[in-house]
Amino acid sequence: MDTAARWIGRGEALERLGIKTQTLYAYVSRGRIAARPDPANPRRSLYAVDDIGRLTSRRSEADAGMPADLQLLTTPAVRGVVTIASSVSVIAGGRLLYRGRDAVDLAQTETIEDVARLLWDARSENPFAGLGPRLDGAGGVNARTRLFGALGRRAHEDRSSAGRDATSLKVEAASVLNEVMDAVAGPGPRLYFHQQLGRGWKLLERDSPLICRAVVLAADIGSCPSAVATRVSAAGGASLAGAALAGLVATAGSTEQADLIAAIAHVHEARRDPAGVSKRRAAEGTLPGFSDPLWPDGDPRGPALLAASALPADLAAVAREGEAASGRTPTLNLALALLARRLDLPRDAAADLMLIGRLVGLLGHALDQVIDGSPIQASLRYVGPRPTAQ
Structure with missing residues (x-):
């Protein structure tokens, strides 16, 4: 052939x-x-x-x-595929639903803590009540190092999630997220998470709600390898932090994150010549931030975040010219990259926002698996060389 x-x-x-x-x-x-x-x-x-x-x-x-x-x-099982039940999120009818509620709608009105409670099925309780800062916070030269450092430390310290009651597990999840947010944003007064992140990035108070929208929209994406990694780890007895760490590592190495990194680079380049760069990249088939196989009819999260971002003319032109060149609307990845530029955040802050948001959802997957999930039955079948005769 x-x-x-x-x-x-x-x-x-x-x-x-x-x-x-x-x-x-x-x-x-x-x-x-x-x-x-x-x-x-x-x-x-x-x-x-x-x-x-x-x-x-x-x-x-x-x-x-x-x-x-x-x-x-x-979808029927095929070789290498394990079907795992989830009640956390799903893409259906061109919408992303968090436990049946539209993520785009939630991002307009709810805080990160509110959406965490929804994804964790903790709406009748408040696992964040009474949480304070950890005095020996995780250090690091940038937000991502501090994020993984704090999560890794909790994965080491916390005990197995197996056999524990739902209430204590949800409080533990809140404690993990609280500690990670403190590590990323730095020490300070007790504020909503988006306010802490805004303070850590030295944003004007009026801009911190945009951080909230971005994190909420990035919190989960239905079925993906990172959710599977989290659930398999949780089913094996890992702590909530350990299971979420497995999923977050998968997220950091995913094609989704690679497209986001490419979108960040595209925004930096196209800001000087939006039409020319977008047309050239589209012709080469290398225009990031305008195509995602999960969203054949367009990612609704991208336009929703951009509509709230009040982009200056040069950044708005990057989205407009890219849409004209590709024939597709911006994905969340491009919207995150543009928002980070609009807020003058560090170069890779859009990728950090994705990881912070996804941690919220991965903790939800870990809880869902431990509390309500069925056992994950999967095995490796050896297909390597046969042993030679001795």
């Missing part, structure tokens, strides 16, 4: 698999099907024939006629 024949367009891929578009994008995001830009049209993607063949040979007919949203929740 020649190189061109090994890649096919979306329509043919959907026909061969017998699925809907959103399910195809979910397979791509989970690494089940490789995708690459179409050389003839960078706005479109091509999909690996070999990967599609492996999936079609293993798929059942259980999804026939099922709505795409339900397919994402009930």
Whole structure:
């Protein structure tokens, strides 16, 4: 088979698999099907024939006629895939839902603490009540070092989550998040988390609600490798901090984070020539921040955050010209990168905001797994070289 024949367009891929578009994008995001830009049209993607063949040979007919949203929740198992039940979040109907509530709506009205309580199913109690600063806070040269330092220390100190009651676990989750926020933002008076972060970054008080919106929108993303890593660790008996640390490490090395880093670089470059840089990158198929396989119809979080950000003309032009060049609306990644520039935060602060937000959701996954999750049954099957005769 020649190189061109090994890649096919979306329509043919959907026909061969017998699925809907959103399910195809979910397979791509989970690494089940490789995708690459179409050389003839960078706005479109091509999909690996070999990967599609492996999936079609293993798929059942259980999804026939099922709505795409339900397919994402009930996709038949394939080699290397373990299905894990979650009640934390899901993408459905083009919206991101946190325990059934629209994340975009929540970001407009709720604090980080409020959304944490929602994701942790702690709305009838307040696990943050009475928490204070830790005197020997974690140090580090930048926010990310302090974040991972504080979380790693708690992973070492805290006991196993196995067999513990839900109330004490939720208080522990709040304590972990509180300590991490203190480490990232630095010591100071007891404020809402977004106010602490704003104070640590020396923002005007009127701008700190934008930090809240960004963190809330980044808190979770439904099914992703970092959530799986967290849940597997929690099911194995790790502490809440240890399970969340496993997921956060996966997040830091994910394609999502890589796209965010690329979006940060794009904003810095395109700010000087928004139209020219955006057109060139789109033609090369390297324009970040305008495409995400989880959002075939556009990421609603990006426009929502940008609408509240009051960008200056040069930054607004980066979003506008990129949308014109790609034919797609900005994702949350681009919105985070633009917001960080608008607030004059450190260069990588957009990536730090993503990790801070995701920690909230990962603690929710750890709690959900320990309190209500079913055992995760998975095993490794050795396929390496056979032992040689002695």
